[in-house]
Amino acid sequence: MVSMNTQLDEIVLFYAEESLLIQVSEWICTPMMLSLSLVSSCSSFSVVEAMNKAEYAIIDATVHPKQAMDVLQLALPLIERDRLAVYTELTHEGLELFVRARGVKFLIGPMSNTEWEGVFLLPNRQNTG
Secondary structure, three states, X not given: OOOOOOOXXXXXXXXXXXXXHHHHHHHOOOOOOEEEEEEOOOOHHHHXXXXXXXXXXXXXXXXXXXXXXXXXXXXXXXXXXXXXXXXXOOOOXXXXXXXXXXXXXXXXXXXXXXXXXXXXXXXXXXXXX
């Protein structure tokens, strides 16, 4: 579980499809001082730039599993593994094994707000409903 503790935390979403974007947007719509950044490029520069600002990163592999695996490889040296996850709503051969073998969370969606809470576990929301 990740504990975010800065004033303005940025969650970076790579290749976010509509479903993931809606889920995360709804989850962070409370006044929690969170920022959401969307990245749709897997160039080294884009990944490094996004990861430099990221408190947490989610790579959506639902539609683009190959690109998601590429981004994961680029992101691994730039962020702690517990601050990185790969999300999908579809089964892709080899994806889960690829992700889990690297020690990264593998999220299967769609997910509820309670499930997102468990992924992020923000200290200022632990005791609120």
